Every structure is written in C-alpha cells, then in structure tokens.
Amino acid sequence: MSAGIPGAGPSKTHDFAITDRHAVFLDLPVTFRFDLVGQGMPDAWDDGCAARIGIMELDRPGHVRWLGIDPCYVLHVGSAHTDAPGRIVLDGARYSAADTVAMWSRLGGATPATPATPAADAAALGVARLHRWTLDPATGSVTETARDDRPVEFPTLDDRLVGRASRYLHAVSDGADAPSAAEARGIAAIVEYDDATGAADTHPLDAAAGEAVFVPAQDGTAEDDGWLLTITTRRDGSASQLLVLDxxxxxxPAVAAVTLPRGVPAGFHRSWIED
Incomplete structure (x- = not known):
C-alpha cells in the first residue's frame, strides 16, 4: 500500500525513523532550489520554512500529524522507540542554522544568505550534536534535549533494535575535544552513548572514521556483546584500515586493525550482512 504525504515545500528529507507503532518524518528548513543547480549541492537553508516532525501511525498510511520544533536540520536519525507512556523518543544528529550553512559549504554546496546566528570557531566546521526529541501524540507536546555537546555524525545502533528501545547508540566524532575549529579537523573518535547511565565512552583515533557498524556476537546475551566495525582513512591518502573494536x-585497544591494499575515500553508510 502506498500513500502520499503533502509537504510544505521541497524540503531535503534525507532520513526518517520508525518505532513499533509509528513512522517519524522530518520536514526541516533545508530546501531544494533550482537556481542553485550547477553550483554544487542545490540545497539551501530557508528561513521561511518551519521546522516540524511528522508522526504517522503505521496502520494509518498517509495520515500524518505535524508537530513544530525549533529550527534545525537533521541528516541522520539515530534511534527511535515508543516509551511506556506512549511517547515517541527520537535521537538524531542535529545541526543548528549556522552549522547547516557551514556544513553545506564544507560539502561543496552553495552558501546562501547565512542566518543571523554567526558560525564561529567549531561551528564553522558545520558540525552536528546528538539531540533528543520526545513527542507526545496524546497532547501534541514536544520536548527537545541536547544529549551531548561534542560534534558527532552517523549515529547507529544494533540493527536488531531498530524501532525499539536500545541502551547503546554509537556515533562518529570529528573534533570531540578540540578547542578550536582548526584543531578539530585533525581529531576523530568513535563514541558510545549509554542511555542507562548517561555516560559516553570514546575510542580516540588518528584518522577519519566512517560510520560504526555493530556486529553482534553469535552467542551474545548483553546488548553490547559484539564488535564495532569502521573504516578509518588518513588524510594523506595512505592505506585505510578496517578497525574492529570491542x-x-x-x-x-582495538581487537584488530586490518590494513587495506589502498586508501578508501571516506564514505557514508554500510551494513553488516550475514553470509
């Protein structure tokens, strides 16, 4: 079954989330612009577009309820689930308005009129930070909470827990502890967030890391019984490594570091598929 969902405009919807009961859509103030085609990425921040999250019951396709949120942009969601009171809990890598413009410029896109908020220091890199939205379908209320202030992207979890509550969320940090934007460019780490304790563990790296993929142990019982796989790439173009972390x-220390025959350009997403 398919169903159309009316939108407010040509917003760049790169990702969405699911729970056991809902699909969760993002309609945010980054829009496609024909006048920017040919100038890199034809997407731009639009102050005239509201930021909102849509919730759709899985058994009612096409019926979406939109809830307004503070202006921001989210390329990648991390996890989503329905909690005991029936609220939707959504985690994602959140860009502010200034961060969004800087990020688009860094990726090679055009830079339209920058919002009034200045992008300075680390923000000049266009970095996202882990954020949580709690949406209550019964009341229409939304609570927004910053989970961390370090720059992160590509949040991932155990694929077996997609749409359900999970204790651990993983992300890639590029400049977690750097005091300035210049220094942040040379720092990378894999970060693990523990929702039960609020702690965040890191595995510092001396190379840029790709998305961390969780591979469960065959006989594992705990949620963190397994490994995280990521491909790290040095900025000088030398051979990349497949890094295996506990x-x-x-x-x-890493469980294994497999040097690849050549450098692999930093990529985006991958999945572990059993043989």
Whole structure:
C-alpha cells in the first residue's frame, strides 16, 4: 500500500525513523532550489520554512500529524522507540542554522544568505550534536534535549533494535575535544552513548572514521556483546584500515586493525550482512 504525504515545500528529507507503532518524518528548513543547480549541492537553508516532525501511525498510511520544533536540520536519525507512556523518543544528529550553512559549504554546496546566528570557531566546521526529541501524540507536546555537546555524525545502533528501545547508540566524532575549529579537523573518535547511565565512552583515533557498524556476537546475551566495525582513512591518502573494536570495552585497544591494499575515500553508510 502506498500513500502520499503533502509537504510544505521541497524540503531535503534525507532520513526518517520508525518505532513499533509509528513512522517519524522530518520536514526541516533545508530546501531544494533550482537556481542553485550547477553550483554544487542545490540545497539551501530557508528561513521561511518551519521546522516540524511528522508522526504517522503505521496502520494509518498517509495520515500524518505535524508537530513544530525549533529550527534545525537533521541528516541522520539515530534511534527511535515508543516509551511506556506512549511517547515517541527520537535521537538524531542535529545541526543548528549556522552549522547547516557551514556544513553545506564544507560539502561543496552553495552558501546562501547565512542566518543571523554567526558560525564561529567549531561551528564553522558545520558540525552536528546528538539531540533528543520526545513527542507526545496524546497532547501534541514536544520536548527537545541536547544529549551531548561534542560534534558527532552517523549515529547507529544494533540493527536488531531498530524501532525499539536500545541502551547503546554509537556515533562518529570529528573534533570531540578540540578547542578550536582548526584543531578539530585533525581529531576523530568513535563514541558510545549509554542511555542507562548517561555516560559516553570514546575510542580516540588518528584518522577519519566512517560510520560504526555493530556486529553482534553469535552467542551474545548483553546488548553490547559484539564488535564495532569502521573504516578509518588518513588524510594523506595512505592505506585505510578496517578497525574492529570491542563494543563492551570501547575505550580499550582495538581487537584488530586490518590494513587495506589502498586508501578508501571516506564514505557514508554500510551494513553488516550475514553470509
């Protein structure tokens, strides 16, 4: 079954989330612009577009309820689930208005009129930060909470828990502890967020890391019984490595580091598929 969902405009909807009961859509103030075609990425921040999250019950396709949120942009959601009171809890990598413009410029896109908020220091990199939205379908209320202030992207979790509550969320940091934008460009880490304790463990790296993919242990019982796989790439173009980390001891040494025959350009997404 298919159903159309009317939108407010040509917003760039790159990702969405699901829970056991809902699909969750993002309609945010980055829009496609024909006048920017040929100038890189034809997407731009539009102050005239409201930021909102849509919730759709899975058994009512096409019926979406939109809830307004503070202006921002989200390329990648991390996890979503329905909590005990029936609220939708959504985690994602949130860009502010200034961060969005800087990020688009860094990726090679055009830079339209920058919002009034200045992008300075680390914000000049166009970085996202892990954020949580709690949406209540019964009341229409939305609560927004910053989970961390370090720059992160590509949040991931155990694929078996997509749409359900999960304790751990993983992300890639590029400049987690840097005091300035210039220094942030050379720092990378894999970050593991523990929703039960609020802690965030890191595995510092000396190379840029791709999205961390969780591979469960065959006989594992705990949620973190398994490994995190990521491809790291040095900025000098030398050979990349497939890095294997113990998800239960992220701060510890790598389980394995497999040097690849050549450098692999930093990529975006991958999935583990059993043989």
């Amino acid at each position: 998800a239960a001891d992220l701060a510890g």
